[in-house]
Amino acid sequence: MKKLINAPEDVLVESLKGVAAAHPELAVDLETHVITRAEPKAQGKVAVVSGGGSGHEPLHGGYVGRGMLDAAVAGEVFTSPTPDRVQAATKAVDRGAGVLHIVKNYTGDVLNFEMAAELAAMEGIEVGTVVVDDDVAVQDSLYTAGRRGVGLTVLLEKLVGAAAEEGQDLAAVVALAQRVNGQGRSMGMALTSCTVPAAGKPTFELPDDQMEIGIGIHGEPGRHREPLAPASEIARQLVEPILADLDAAGPAIVMLNGMGATPLIELYLMYGEVAALLERAGVQIARNLVGDYITSLDMAGCSLTVLKADDELLRLWDAPVVTPGLRWGA
Amino acid sequence: MKKLINAPEDVLVESLKGVAAAHPELAVDLETHVITRAEPKAQGKVAVVSGGGSGHEPLHGGYVGRGMLDAAVAGEVFTSPTPDRVQAATKAVDRGAGVLHIVKNYTGDVLNFEMAAELAAMEGIEVGTVVVDDDVAVQDSLYTAGRRGVGLTVLLEKLVGAAAEEGQDLAAVVALAQRVNGQGRSMGMALTSCTVPAAGKPTFELPDDQMEIGIGIHGEPGRHREPLAPASEIARQLVEPILADLDAAGPAIVMLNGMGATPLIELYLMYGEVAALLERAGVQIARNLVGDYITSLDMAGCSLTVLKADDELLRLWDAPVVTPGLRWGA
Amino acid sequence: MAAETVDTAGLHDWITRFGAAVAEKREWLTELDSAIGDADHGANMARGMSAVSEKLASSAPAAADDLLKTAGMTLVSSVGGASGPLYGTFFLRMGMAAGAVQELDAPALAAALRAGLEGIVARGKAEPGDKTLLDAMSPAVDAFDAALAGGGDLAEAAKNAAVAAATGRDATLPLVARKGRASYLGERSAGHLDPGAASTALLFESLDATIAAG
Amino acid sequence: MAAETVDTAGLHDWITRFGAAVAEKREWLTELDSAIGDADHGANMARGMSAVSEKLASSAPAAADDLLKTAGMTLVSSVGGASGPLYGTFFLRMGMAAGAVQELDAPALAAALRAGLEGIVARGKAEPGDKTLLDAMSPAVDAFDAALAGGGDLAEAAKNAAVAAATGRDATLPLVARKGRASYLGERSAGHLDPGAASTALLFESLDATIAAG
Ligand SMILES: Nc1ncnc2c1ncn2[C@@H]1O[C@H](COP(=O)(O)OP(=O)(O)O)[C@@H](O)[C@H]1O
Ligand SMILES: Nc1ncnc2c1ncn2[C@@H]1O[C@H](COP(=O)(O)OP(=O)(O)O)[C@@H](O)[C@H]1O
Ligand SMILES: [Mg+2]
Numbered sequence A, B: 001m002k003k004l005i006n007a008p009e010d011v012l013v014e015s016l017k018g019v020a021a022a023h024p025e026l027a028v029d030l031e032t033h034v035i036t037r038a039e040p041k042a043q044g045k046v047a048v049v050s051g052g053g054s055g056h057e058p059l060h061g062g063y064v065g066r067g068m069l070d071a072a073v074a075g076e077v078f079t080s081p082t083p084d085r086v087q088a089a090t091k092a093v094d095r096g097a098g099v100l101h102i103v104k105n106y107t108g109d110v111l112n113f114e115m116a117a118e119l120a121a122m123e124g125i126e127v128g129t130v131v132v133d134d135d136v137a138v139q140d141s142l143y144t145a146g147r148r149g150v151g152l153t154v155l156l157e158k159l160v161g162a163a164a165e166e167g168q169d170l171a172a173v174v175a176l177a178q179r180v181n182g183q184g185r186s187m188g189m190a191l192t193s194c195t196v197p198a199a200g201k202p203t204f205e206l207p208d209d210q211m212e213i214g215i216g217i218h219g220e221p222g223r224h225r226e227p228l229a230p231a232s233e234i235a236r237q238l239v240e241p242i243l244a245d246l247d248a249a250g251p252a253i254v255m256l257n258g259m260g261a262t263p264l265i266e267l268y269l270m271y272g273e274v275a276a277l278l279e280r281a282g283v284q285i286a287r288n289l290v291g292d293y294i295t296s297l298d299m300a301g302c303s304l305t306v307l308k309a310d311d312e313l314l315r316l317w318d319a320p321v322v323t324p325g326l327r328w329g330a
Numbered sequence C, D: 001m002a003a004e005t006v007d008t009a010g011l012h013d014w015i016t017r018f019g020a021a022v023a024e025k026r027e028w029l030t031e032l033d034s035a036i037g038d039a040d041h042g043a044n045m046a047r048g049m050s051a052v053s054e055k056l057a058s059s060a061p062a063a064a065d066d067l068l069k070t071a072g073m074t075l076v077s078s079v080g081g082a083s084g085p086l087y088g089t090f091f092l093r094m095g096m097a098a099g100a101v102q103e104l105d106a107p108a109l110a111a112a113l114r115a116g117l118e119g120i121v122a123r124g125k126a127e128p129g130d131k132t133l134l135d136a137m138s139p140a141v142d143a144f145d146a147a148l149a150g151g152g153d154l155a156e157a158a159k160n161a162a163v164a165a166a167t168g169r170d171a172t173l174p175l176v177a178r179k180g181r182a183s184y185l186g187e188r189s190a191g192h193l194d195p196g197a198a199s200t201a202l203l204f205e206s207l208d209a210t211i212a213a214g
């Protein structure tokens, strides 16, 4: 395992120390692993909280700031944070107008945030929850854990953060979150596995001439493995399952995301391929992101997220955002 | 070789296509590989041009935009662009107030930009040149090619871009560029080699328990190889040679840069280590960047850049910048 | 002949043995989770159980319910992931069922285990055959009950439960996961043991060892 | 007996042979550059020489200077890197020295080669022993001159130049680089052939083959 770390068990806290050193505009609690804005929002505003396992940086801590999250809770690598820490974040940012929990659909995240919401209710804090489940690689079914929450989480945090920032109430913010979740889909692939520091070796072995299609963001193996293909073919394998699941004709916000070890030159190349396919299918890309926004440690690969947009979503998208990971308009 | 590409020989143009698709605010010439702002600066403003081999993204194309570069010229991977293309960029952005060429100190870059400046002179365009040579891994000497230009290039492009944007004349912009180059230093290290697409295999082999200290940004082997060490020790090996060469006590702008395949969680961890060492040495980090700003394809590793700052440099640093790679204040 | 009750010290011993087993098998649990999950089950359980040990070392409650609830709360607040709330709920519900007593006889322990199991079902909403820790825990608790119903003693119940848990763990091998992270793999999840079922088998193996030693 | 002059077609043949040699040895040149540079010398030279071939195929100039200058300009505008301006300057200066003639006799070719060499020195400011392509080119041009001065013919001059270039290439092996990318390696650059010296040896090997065939 080759990583810029000291002891594997210290990775999370030491990385948070670096975040604290780099971003005086954030308050980083090294005990609870909760990141909040140094300057909290005013009383009476809905607070937006997200969190999950670490290893997806800049998600979630990098999205704390004006126009996006009020707090992020960082779990151990790939492990949902515990309920007491989610509750600590919830209490820290509640401004009397309720708190939205943005949860990615994994059993661990759902259970821990559920328990946290129970704790919050006991203390009289109103909590709304959205469970993001946008990953078309996973067949959805009533009888399974359902689809995973992946790339759409980034777009949702931005849009919902803008709505909360402009003073929308909890019901409106929750409704917006549900709506965004309903009209966004993602699909990912990997060229290599990632290596969890505590495990010390790659989660899966992928021969030099193979790739995994349909991976999530935790080094889980994908839906299937196949021979390494050119970017144009990979693009097709990302675009088609999304469009099979979502009628995305019309304006859209599109993200081509790197998994952590994919250089930008490749991401742009893939974006060119993907944008051409989408546009041929009638998707009008109104806004886009190309870069590392929700990663999987040192995995090489990428994911595509397509969110159907409208004037309201584009307005919220363009609203100012000032976070380490996304910044514009201010 | 595992990359998100089609044919190796098409990587550059196809990646530029993606840049064009992602950034309507840029004009990308797929013939000359020149990237300019879609909305050029007004007549009478100094233009700032940079360029070099590709594979360092977001450098340089990702720094074209308001407050930074007017044009970037993308060479083949790790190969300086040719003089005619630099000249095409120079002509495209000249607004009658002269053009600054920002050149990283490599024989190829220096020779090609030199020939381009000769071509520009023949057409009556005044060109000033700064050759960035900040890499303390390389011993400087009158009899060698001198130090390489690496991370400082990013900070210099930002600062000089701000000065040009606010209307400083060519002499002032050149003087600023020289001053910045004089008071910034960098040092890099690699955990893995990178793979040049056309070569198809890693430039050097690095055993699983070894690292290279003092690498550049072209997959060149470093000054020496040694056993893989903890982040704290690596931080020391980056900080010490910089401080041995530069009296950096006082305010500074610091960049901890990823080489392309290093995840953000590791970069933040390294930043924590580096910031602590610098502060112990009397460096007051006034501004910082942590992320992938000048990369080496898919190399894993990082580099540290320290630039002595003062009120004037901090003012220019804080000036609005709107580019794909750096954005704030607007 | 083994004792017919287990006291708070015995429950503590069980938890200690489980912690040791998890620490010993940590890499194996993580390996199982690498194949069909995210390579952290060993780390998760080891982190949680070492937090429990520390907590109980600093102040070991005298009552059975306090001990079990402390273990549960500590797991909930130190593990995260799926296994944290699930194992945490198991011990919390066991504690609630056990009540403020100093020792449990065989039927009381059976009732507590059953309550723990039901707590996991209520939280995780998995069913037998979904390829989760339930596939080890549910047959184990059933076997415990069946042994008592058949006139067996505590030792026999614990032994049978341990065997049933191990059998249940092995039976997850061919299953296609329908809950948890492994479910994302679809058909590819078949052919691998479920990591949670593997740690649950350790839980009942440890209980058996405790009773046998007691 | 070989011809005592080389005409424009002969120069064209030389360039074609050089292009073919570079294409054939492309991977080797890149490998040499991987060891002490940035793994692109083969790609650079191949890209440049194939651009030159294409250019000359579409319109081959009749005069020696036009031919050489076209080759030089095409290299300058298609290669980039260090080798583009250097090899480009070499052919440009050769062309300027050759003048608007249809053929060059041995002394004229010698003068043109010398002018090309001096162009490289003026551009790159390297000295013999710096571990650059000069270490092959400088002895090659010297050997060419020496053969003529000693009464040798064009063929002998070309042969001796090729041998001197190859010897010069091999002599770069132990050198510590002082110019170009390899200089960043310091002492570690010793023990490797210089990639540019290797391509320059191909240049003179091709010249020798052209003259011998002519
Ligand atoms: N809904 C559920 N009900 C019961 N057990 C579950 C459920 N979901 C997951 N599990 C168990 O949790 C185990 C995984 O635990 P762990 O790896 O620690 O958490 P995570 O999946 O969050 O990484 C699985 O092997 C499975 O036995
Ligand atoms: N200053 C110089 N003078 C002469 N030759 C040089 C000089 N610098 C570099 N070279 C030659 O250029 C070769 C490298 O060419 P190439 O790899 O194509 O360019 P780059 O170094 O820009 O990648 C070196 O092997 C060396 O022979
Ligand atoms: Mg996990």
Ligand SMILES: [Mg+2]
Pocket (backbone or CB within 6 Å): B053, B078, B079, B080, B108, D038, D040, D081, D082
């Ligand atoms: Mg090069």
Ligand SMILES: [Mg+2]
Pocket (backbone or CB within 6 Å): C033, C037, C038, C039, C040, C041, C081, C181
């Ligand atoms: Mg797991």
Ligand SMILES: [Mg+2]
Pocket (backbone or CB within 6 Å): D033, D037, D038, D039, D040, D041, D081, D181
């Ligand atoms: Mg080279």
